[in-house]
Each structure stands twice: as C-alpha cells, then as structure tokens.
Amino acid sequence: MPCVRSSKGVLRANGGELLIMKVLGINGSPRIGGNTDILLDKVLEGAGSKGAEIEKVILNKLKFSPCQECEGIGDDGECVIHDDMHELYKKIKDADILVLASPVFFGSLSAQTKMMIDRFQCVWHLKYMLSKDTGYRKKKAVFISVEGSKRNDFFENAKSIAKNLFATINADYQGELFCSGVGEKAGILNHPSCLKKAFELGVKLALSK
Numbered sequence: 001m002p003c004v005r006s007s008k009g010v011l012r013a014n015g016g017e018l019l020i021m022k023v024l025g026i027n028g029s030p031r032i033g034g035n036t037d038i039l040l041d042k043v044l045e046g047a048g049s050k051g052a053e054i055e056k057v058i059l060n061k062l063k064f065s066p067c068q069e070c071e072g073i074g075d076d077g078e079c080v081i082h083d084d085m086h087e088l089y090k091k092i093k094d095a096d097i098l099v100l101a102s103p104v105f106f107g108s109l110s111a112q113t114k115m116m117i118d119r120f121q122c123v124w125h126l127k128y129m130l131s132k133d134t135g136y137r138k139k140k141a142v143f144i145s146v147e148g149s150k151r152n153d154f155f156e157n158a159k160s161i162a163k164n165l166f167a168t169i170n171a172d173y174q175g176e177l178f179c180s181g182v183g184e185k186a187g188i189l190n191h192p193s194c195l196k197k198a199f200e201l202g203v204k205l206a207l208s209k
C-alpha cells in the first residue's frame with residue numbers, strides 16, 4: 001500500500017494514519033557505556049524495533065548551568081539562562097515519549113539529572129503559579145534506574161523527583177524499570193532479565209497510543 005509521510009506520521013493510502021512515536025531518552029549518568037546508558041539503549045532499541053523514531057541525550061555532554069533562581073521567565077516558559085538546555089527544552093516538547101534514566105547516587109537521582117530537572121522551575125512557575133499554558137503538549141514518560149545496593153527506598157525517592165518533573169511538563173507517568181545490585185561499569189550485562197525488560201518496555205511504549 002503506498003504511503004506518504006505527514007508531519008507526524010505515515011499516511012496510509014486509505015487515509016488512516018500510522019503514528020510514528022518520537023521517543024527521547026535522557027541519560028543522567030556521567031558514565032558513558034555504563035549501566036544506565038546500556039539500560040536506556042535497550043529501551044530505545046525496543047522502541048526502534050517497532051518503528052519509533054529514537055534519540056538519546058547524554059546530560060553529562062551538555063553545557064548547562066544549575067538553576068540560578070533568578071525568576072526570569074520567558075512567555076514560552078523557557079529559562080532565561082542561555083545554554084544547552086534550550087535545545088533540550090525543544091527536544092522534550094517535541095517528543096511523544098520521554099525515557100528518563102538516572103543511576104541512584106546517594107539515595108537519589110544523579111546531580112546531572114537533578115540539575116536538568118531544576119531548570120524546569122520556569123515551566124513549573126508558569127503552570128502552577130501563573131496558570132498559563134506552558135506549551136508542553138501531552139506526552140508519556142517512564143523512569144528507569146540502576147543502583148549498586150538493593151534498596152527499594154532509594155528508587156522510590158528518585159522516582160518521586162522524576163514524577164515531579166513529569167507532572168510539570170504534562171507527561172503521564174507510564175511506569176518504571178529498576179535494576180538493583182549493579183555496581184561496576186557495564187555490570188548490567190550480567191543481568192539479562194533487566195535488559196529483556198528494558199527492551200520490552202521500549203516495544204510497549206512504541207506501540208502505545
């Protein structure tokens with residue numbers, strides 16, 4: 001059946017539209033090729049296997065400042081600090097599905113991840129204090145994480161902060177994937193059940209409506 005590409009997906013000859021999901025993975029670990037990176041890649045691989053458009057951003061490679069609490073907000077809810085966060089705001093706005101990935105550091109998210117989240121204070125302010133449209137359309141989000149120990153409370157703590165971000169950017173929480181007892185770099189390769197779950201999560205996300 002002949003198909004043409006529309007702005008959002010593929011238009012079938014019969015007029016029906018097969019939506020192509022844009023899945024954005026955000027890696028908050030400083031360790032490239034580490035456990036978070038590998039787990040995130042598996043989710044993206046799963047999503048890609050079902051035709052989703054996938055992209056990964058590594059926060060540690062971006063040049064951005066922590067929130068300066070300057071209360072400067074653009075009409076679009078974007079922060080007035082001009083750095084690499086602006087490209088990320090655009091990517092997040094554009095995504096249908098967000099996969100936020102962070103290792104557990106000191107019982108919480110990594111500093112890179114938290115620093116990125118704090119830069120959404122401008123959006124939070126626009127939404128909750130000024131009751132204005134933030135420009136963030138509905139999307140879906142999941143949180144994935146790894147840790148060296150086997151403490152569920154660490155994951156829950158990190159998750160609650162991630163969910164705070166998702167609510168701010170109009171993202172419906174779709175669930176999580178946590179892999180514990182993984183400390184050394186790439187040690188997650190010895191946890192095939194985690195990798196399988198990650199792949200399946202990606203498939204499920206790509207097929208979700």
Ligand SMILES: Cc1cc2nc3c(=O)[nH]c(=O)nc-3n(C[C@H](O)[C@H](O)[C@H](O)COP(=O)(O)O)c2cc1C
Nearest residue numbers: 029031034035036103105106107147148149182183
């Ligand atoms: C700064 C730092 C803090 C950490 N804090 C914790 C922690 O509180 N609890 C835990 O279980 N593991 C902790 N870990 C271990 C990491 O969560 C673990 O090594 C994880 O696999 C790292 O993922 P990555 O390879 O993606 O960076 C910490 C590691 C670092 C470097």
